[in-house]
Amino acid sequence: MNIALLGNPNTGKSTIFNLLTGLRQHVGNFPGVTVDKKVGEFNYNNQKHKLTDFPGTYSIYPHSKDEEIVYKVLSDKTHPEYPELAVVIVDSSNLERNLFLFTQIYDLEIPIILVLNMSDIANRRGKIINIELLKKEFPGIEIIETSARVGLGIDRLKQSITSFKKTEVTAKFINDFQLLSIEDFDNQTIDTEKRYKKIRKVLTNIVTEKEVTKDSNSNRLDKILVHPILGYLLFTLVLFVLFQFIYVFAALPMDLIDNSFSNLSNWLHDVLPTGLFSDLISQGIVPGIGGVVVFVPQIALLFFFLSILEESGYLARVVFIMDRLMRPLGLNGKSVVPLLSSVACAIPGIMAARTISSWKERLITILVAPLMSCSARIPVYTLLIALVIPSKTILGFINLQGLVLFALYALGLISALLMAVIMNLFIKSTDKSFLLLEMPTYKIPRIGNIGLNVLEKVKVFVSQAGKIILAISIILWALATFGPGNKMDNAISNLEKQSSFNQLSKEDQEHKISAEKLANSYIGIIGKSIEPVIRPLGYDWKIGISLITSFAAREVFVGSLATIYAVQDDGGENKSLLNRLRDEKKENGTKVYTLGTGVSLMVFYVYAMQCMATLAVVKRETKSWKWPLFQIAFMGVFAYIGAYIAFTLFS
Amino acid sequence: MDKSLSIVNTGEIVTISNLVDSSLKPKLMEMGLIAGKKLKVLFKAPFGDPIAIDLGGYILSLRLDEARLINVSY
Numbered sequence: 001m002n003i004a005l006l007g008n009p010n011t012g013k014s015t016i017f018n019l020l021t022g023l024r025q026h027v028g029n030f031p032g033v034t035v036d037k038k039v040g041e042f043n044y045n046n047q048k049h050k051l052t053d054f055p056g057t058y059s060i061y062p063h064s065k066d067e068e069i070v071y072k073v074l075s076d077k078t079h080p081e082y083p084e085l086a087v088v089i090v091d092s093s094n095l096e097r098n099l100f101l102f103t104q105i106y107d108l109e110i111p112i113i114l115v116l117n118m119s120d121i122a123n124r125r126g127k128i129i130n131i132e133l134l135k136k137e138f139p140g141i142e143i144i145e146t147s148a149r150v151g152l153g154i155d156r157l158k159q160s161i162t163s164f165k166k167t168e169v170t171a172k173f174i175n176d177f178q179l180l181s182i183e184d185f186d187n188q189t190i191d192t193e194k195r196y197k198k199i200r201k202v203l204t205n206i207v208t209e210k211e212v213t214k215d216s217n218s219n220r221l222d223k224i225l226v227h228p229i230l231g232y233l234l235f236t237l238v239l240f241v242l243f244q245f246i247y248v249f250a251a252l253p254m255d256l257i258d259n260s261f262s263n264l265s266n267w268l269h270d271v272l273p274t275g276l277f278s279d280l281i282s283q284g285i286v287p288g289i290g291g292v293v294v295f296v297p298q299i300a301l302l303f304f305f306l307s308i309l310e311e312s313g314y315l316a317r318v319v320f321i322m323d324r325l326m327r328p329l330g331l332n333g334k335s336v337v338p339l340l341s342s343v344a345c346a347i348p349g350i351m352a353a354r355t356i357s358s359w360k361e362r363l364i365t366i367l368v369a370p371l372m373s374c375s376a377r378i379p380v381y382t383l384l385i386a387l388v389i390p391s392k393t394i395l396g397f398i399n400l401q402g403l404v405l406f407a408l409y410a411l412g413l414i415s416a417l418l419m420a421v422i423m424n425l426f427i428k429s430t431d432k433s434f435l436l437l438e439m440p441t442y443k444i445p446r447i448g449n450i451g452l453n454v455l456e457k458v459k460v461f462v463s464q465a466g467k468i469i470l471a472i473s474i475i476l477w478a479l480a481t482f483g484p485g486n487k488m489d490n491a492i493s494n495l496e497k498q499s500s501f502n503q504l505s506k507e508d509q510e511h512k513i514s515a516e517k518l519a520n521s522y523i524g525i526i527g528k529s530i531e532p533v534i535r536p537l538g539y540d541w542k543i544g545i546s547l548i549t550s551f552a553a554r555e556v557f558v559g560s561l562a563t564i565y566a567v568q569d570d571g572g573e574n575k576s577l578l579n580r581l582r583d584e585k586k587e588n589g590t591k592v593y594t595l596g597t598g599v600s601l602m603v604f605y606v607y608a609m610q611c612m613a614t615l616a617v618v619k620r621e622t623k624s625w626k627w628p629l630f631q632i633a634f635m636g637v638f639a640y641i642g643a644y645i646a647f648t649l650f651s
Numbered sequence: 652m653d654k655s656l657s658i659v660n661t662g663e664i665v666t667i668s669n670l671v672d673s674s675l676k677p678k679l680m681e682m683g684l685i686a687g688k689k690l691k692v693l694f695k696a697p698f699g700d701p702i703a704i705d706l707g708g709y710i711l712s713l714r715l716d717e718a719r720l721i722n723v724s725y
Contacts, residue, residue, distance in 0.1 A: 058678075058681045058682055059677075059678075059681040061677065061681075063678045091709075093708055094707070094708050094709045096683065096707060097682070097683040097706075097707075097709065100681060100683075125708070185674055185676065185677050188677040189676050189677050189680065192677055192680040192681060192685075193680070193685070196680065196683075196685045219693070222693070222694055222703075223694070226694055226696055226697075226703075227697075228697035228698075229697075231697065232697070316712070319712075320696050320701060320703065320712050321696050321697060323696065323700075323701055323714065324696055324697070324698045324700045324701070333701075432673075432674060432675065434675055434678075434713075434714065434716065434717055435701055435712065435713060435714045435717070436678060436679070436682055436711065436712075436713050436717060437711070437712045437713075438682075438709060438710065438711055438712075439703060439709075439710040439711070439712055440710075441710075
């Protein structure tokens with residue numbers, strides 16, 4: 001049996017879904033549309049039930065991407081997801097607006113269990129609901145009172161879902177109700193007018209309000225949080241603390257993951273019989289999986305904090321104070337969350353843009369999100385900064401290396417905003433941009449909701465990005481392992497003939513051989529062939545190889561350099577790699593890694609669209625190859641020109 | 652006298668008289684902006700836009716562009 005969970009946003013719908021299904025939920029896709037479908041299961045009296053959580057909407061008629069699915073499913077009785085039972089969650093303290101969606105579903109003749117949630121808050125506000133009278137207005141439905149935050153009434157809800165028996169409902173709230181098309185605004189307006197009029201009339205008998213002293217806590221908080229000066233200051237402070245926490249707490253697990261995977265890879269290399277298949281496992285697949293898992297701590301932490309901010313009600317205030325600032329850029333107050341998320345990883349960021357109802361604002365948000373410096377760029381920045389930027393203090397207290405890192409983040413952010421302005425001028429749009437956002441009352445976040453949300457986001461990242469990063473890793477491994485003809489073998493036998501080679505330790509010999517192999521592999525050949533193109537930026541073919549391998553994920557750059565220069569990638573401070581890079585000389589005896597080349601590379605990594613996983617997600621979200629290709633093009637041009645300017649300036 | 656919600660001062664309580672015809676009209680109505688409904692302008696964002704209103708027990712934020720579609724009276 002299909003059971004649909006429906007309701008307005010901010011009614012505690014997700015809390016009820018989480019309480020009913022707990023960990024037995026997963027995110028899938030509705031066929032044909034890119035809206036996450038949350039499905040969960042629960043058992044009651046040895047009966048299993050499947051529940052689908054629909055996006056929160058105020059009406060069955062959609063006004064944003066997310067909401068379309070509700071209309072699609074409910075308007076089509078032959079749809080595979082069409083529910084036999086709808087559990088409609090309403091906020092008891094605001095019945096008038098909440099019953100609007102409920103009466104629409106009722107008129108579609110779908111059997112309903114009506115859940116009056118937040119009954120404790122309604123009571124506190126002096127609202128008393130006469131349930132018997134409400135039942136009389138809507139014959140055939142069952143009504144249950146809950147306070148999901150404190151867990152009241154959930155058992156009764158399970159019970160009544162279990163004992164639900166299909167009955168024909170033919171009574172209608174609006175007698176001449178007809179399902180309208182999405183674009184039929186005129187008749188929607190007429191229906192809405194009628195519906196609200198009747199709801200208000202009905203409710204006069206059902207809801208009685210006692211005079212109570214209003215709790216003005218929310219109001220007092222809002223005086224500070226949306227204050228013209230304090231509001232922004234506080235938001236800046238929240239961001240600062242958030243990123244400090246993420247970097248501090250994520251560093252340890254990330255190092256741990258990084259080290260374990262490189263140890264595992266080395267161990268497998270030693271124990272497995274030598275051969276192609278063993279190499280594929282130890283050098284293609286294991287590092288590939290490691291490259292996905294290493295981002296999990298940061299993504300989990302970011303969404304942990306974002307969910308706290310969202311659950312508490314603060315995020316709606318951030319949208320409120322940022323909207324006016326974002327609008328001239330062609331963005332929306334709601335673009336703040338996608339851009340913030342992109343600092344960890346652009347993939348969840350781009351998916352978070354779905355809540356933006358204007359297609360143009362959503363598209364611009366998606367297009368500029370990858371310019372925000374994501375966590376995959378950090379190892380690249382760190383290595384290059386340690387390599388070319390001296391660690392000294394300027395102005396008495398500012399560390400120059402730290403300042404450069406900050407400047408790279410700022411460059412990404414400023415470029416994203418500038419690019420948004422430019423695209424705003426060129427992208428034409430007919431749909432109207434608007435902001436109609438409910439500001440939920442401030443609440444203490446529920447830890448269960450946060451945990452499940454983090455889990456869901458991590459799962460989405462691993463499944464979306466994971467597949468692609470792994471696939472690219474394997475392809476790149478193959479390109480690095482094989483070369484044309486016996487070029488590779490010849491190079492190695494030449495190497496082995498050198499007398500200096502035989503004096504090296506076993507380990508150094510192995511490193512030398514890997515370096516020689518890579519240089520003569522397909523990737524090495526590609527790296528060499530692009531050398532003329534990247535020479536004006538200050539790069540040689542060895543850097544070229546590393547740029548290409550970065551297409552799996554940007555941080556692979558570091559590992560590739562280690563292989564090319566035949567040193568151990570220690571996954572930590574990379575002391576041996578840094579020393580080796582500092583010594584690297586061109587044929588004319590000058591250093592390869594000068595300040596110019598280093599800064600040029602940093603700028604290149606700020607701009608270049610090197611993440612295949614992100615491109616795939618952009619394609620999925622915009623439903624066309626046009627936009628990801630556009631992204632590669634404009635970010636590529638930025639990267640090339642930016643790196644060229646940087647190289648010229650700093651050489 | 653009817654006037655636009657966009658020029659109502661913070662703290663004032665007004666009644667909605669009608670909505671200007673536009674493609675947003677059904678959306679505005681679904682959110683509870685219905686003729687005859689009382690509302691209070693609670694606070695405004697920095698730069699005066701968007702604004703937040705108390706609409707019968709819940710807080711709704713909207714841009715001045717949307718507020719211009721709503722005519723109110725005292």
